[in-house]
Structures are given as structure tokens and as C-alpha cells.
Amino acid sequence: MAEYQGKKVPLNKVMRINKGEPGHGRKKSKVFIKSGGKIKKVMFGDPNMKIKKDQPDRRKSFRARHNCENPGPKDKPRYWACKTW
Numbered sequence: 001m002a003e004y005q006g007k008k009v010p011l012n013k014v015m016r017i018n019k020g021e022p023g024h025g026r027k028k029s030k031v032f033i034k035s036g037g038k039i040k041k042v043m044f045g046d047p048n049m050k051i052k053k054d055q056p057d058r059r060k061s062f063r064a065r066h067n068c069e070n071p072g073p074k075d076k077p078r079y080w081a082c083k084t085w
Contacts, residue, residue: 009032012033013031025047027045030043035074066082
């Protein structure tokens, strides 16, 4: 647990962005991480699209399109999108 803007938040746990929260309607998910000694919120995902990762062809296309073999640093949305897929 860490503190982000006065609230206790879990680190490295992907959560949905609920109605009324900042970012709702713009992004689907959020995760709090520790980067450079500070707590950072990373938002990712299209709120208007359904995830169909149980279909092998869609999963393969997503992972190829986002270069999930090399997802990059943890403080970027691509890392977390690849991790959820």
C-alpha cells in the first residue's frame, strides 16, 4: 500500500476506472506504481471496446500489434495493456 493524493492505494494492481472517477470515459483501467520514488497512476485501455482475449486469433493480433514481446518500462500504458492480455 502507498499514498497517492492523500489516499491509500495498492501498488501494481490493475483496477477498473469507475463512474465518477477522473479518467472515466477516457480510459478503462488504472494501476498505481512506484516510479523514481514517487507514486504514479497509469491509465490504459479503450473504454468502448470489449476485451476478447479468450479468442486465440485476437490475442495473437493484439500482442503482435503492441509488441508485447518487449513491453517496455512499467510506467508506460503499453506494459500494463500487454500484461492484461
